[in-house]
Amino acid sequence: KQEVTQIPAALSVPEGENLVLNCSFTDSAIYNLQWFRQDPGKGLTSLLLIQSSQREQTSGRLNASLDKSSGRSTLYIAASQPGDSATYLCAVSTWVAAGNKLTFGGGTRVLVKP
C-alpha cells in the first residue's frame, strides 16, 4: 500500500527566503508525482507534474526534483513571497486497474511573513 509523507507539517519563513518542501513515498512503482497548492477552503491547484522517468521539473520560481529509488521528491520555491502562503500537497499517481489514482501526503502549511 502506497504511503506518502510530508515533513514538516508546517513551516514559517521570512519573505525572500527559499522554501524547501519534502515528500517521501513508500512504493517506487509510480506513474508520476504532482505538487499541488491549496488555499484555505479552496480546491487544489496543480503546480508541477514530474513523470516517473524525469529527475526534475521547473516552472518559474518553482523547481521539483524526483528520486524514485529513494522514494523522495523535493519542491523548491525561490525567493518566497507572502502570496506563497498556502498548504502544499504532493501526490503520487499509481496505475491501478487501468485507472489513475492519486495518493496524497498530509501537506505542508507554509506561512511567508512580510
Place this chain on the structure above:
Amino acid sequence: KAGVTQTPRYLIKTRGQQVTLSCSPISGHRSVSWYQQTPGQGLQFLFEYFSETQRNKGNFPGRFSGRQFSNSRSEMNVSTLELGDSALYLCASSLSSGASTDTQYFGPGTRLTVL
C-alpha cells in the same frame, strides 16, 4: 477552456439524510475522480469513473456511491449521512490517456456539513 466545476459549493444536512453532489469535468476529459478531505484523514480517494464505468474504488462504505453520465459529468451520492461525513469533497478530471503526463485537475470542492 473552462475548469472543473462542482455544485453546490456548500451544503448543510442533518444526520440520516442523503445528499448528491455534482461535478462537471473539463471538456474532453473522460475520467472523473472523487476525493474526501478532512482535517483528521487528509485527502482520501473515493472512486474514479471512466466512460460511465467505475474503474477504481477507495476504502469507503457502500453509503458512498457515484455515477457518470455519457457527457462525462459525474454525481456522487452519500446516503444515511453521519457526522463524520462532514468534509470538503473534491472532484478531479483528467484525460486518462494512459500517459505519465496525465494531470489531474481539481474543482473548487463542495463543503458538506452534517449536523
